[in-house]
Amino acid sequence: MQDIKIWIVEDDEDWRRGLVSYLGEEPGLQVTLASGEPDRVRGALRDAQRDPLPDVVLMDIMLHGVPEGIALAEETAAAGARVIMLTSMEEKDLILGSFQAGAIDYQLKTDFEGLPAAIRAAARREAPISPAAAERMREEFRRLKALEREFETKKLQDLITPAELQLLEMVDRGYSQSQIADRQFISIRTVKNHINHILRKLGVPGSKEAARRAREMGLFRPGDGGREPPE
Numbered sequence: 001m002q003d004i005k006i007w008i009v010e011d012d013e014d015w016r017r018g019l020v021s022y023l024g025e026e027p028g029l030q031v032t033l034a035s036g037e038p039d040r041v042r043g044a045l046r047d048a049q050r051d052p053l054p055d056v057v058l059m060d061i062m063l064h065g066v067p068e069g070i071a072l073a074e075e076t077a078a079a080g081a082r083v084i085m086l087t088s089m090e091e092k093d094l095i096l097g098s099f100q101a102g103a104i105d106y107q108l109k110t111d112f113e114g115l116p117a118a119i120r121a122a123a124r125r126e127a128p129i130s131p132a133a134a135e136r137m138r139e140e141f142r143r144l145k146a147l148e149r150e151f152e153t154k155k156l157q158d159l160i161t162p163a164e165l166q167l168l169e170m171v172d173r174g175y176s177q178s179q180i181a182d183r184q185f186i187s188i189r190t191v192k193n194h195i196n197h198i199l200r201k202l203g204v205p206g207s208k209e210a211a212r213r214a215r216e217m218g219l220f221r222p223g224d225g226g227r228e229p230p231e
Helices: 013-024 038-049 068-079 092-100 109-123 131-159 162-172 177-184 188-202 207-216
Strands: 004-009 029-035 056-060 082-087 105-108
Touching (some): 004 013, 004 038, 004 109, 013 029, 029 109, 056 068, 056 109, 068 082, 068 092, 082 092, 092 105, 105 109, 131 188, 162 177, 162 207, 177 188
Parallel strands (some): 004 029, 082 105
């Protein structure tokens, strides 16, 4: 069985040297390039027709103070190599950027003892995600979901006037159109016009659906939603 060919892209010379030594003691693993210079790596990629690509590339995200490793990972993955990102940092946006660039795993440098297993899994065309990366991705997806909800809430707030929102609160509390008209001292025709206007804005089929959407978005005043109307 052939050795797994590895490139190490790391600009910290001491850490790179230690990693080469550590992986060199692992059976079946062979480091064929170790460099912290993006230009050298890009040159090796251009020479891939003459010198075969490695099976796995360990790519440091931060090279000379900038996240150059993400762009380099994209070029390397596009050439056909399996890329594992390395970093001592835990920024969520860099993790997502790494996977968007085509990396298959993300390893913290403090967990270097897990690198041999990650390399062998990558060479087998498996794509396990380290627990640290998985948790940070979940956190980021939760953050993005919250931002999406905030955006949708703001969009709804901009669409609905305070008077229309008050009407929706009454619908949500179970008031009929005639009860709303009586309490607001307006005609049922006016109530119907307001409701039709709201439905067109929100693109929903009925007033109850519109009221439920506003409630789920948290637009009603605390304590008002869900109460039954007086007899």
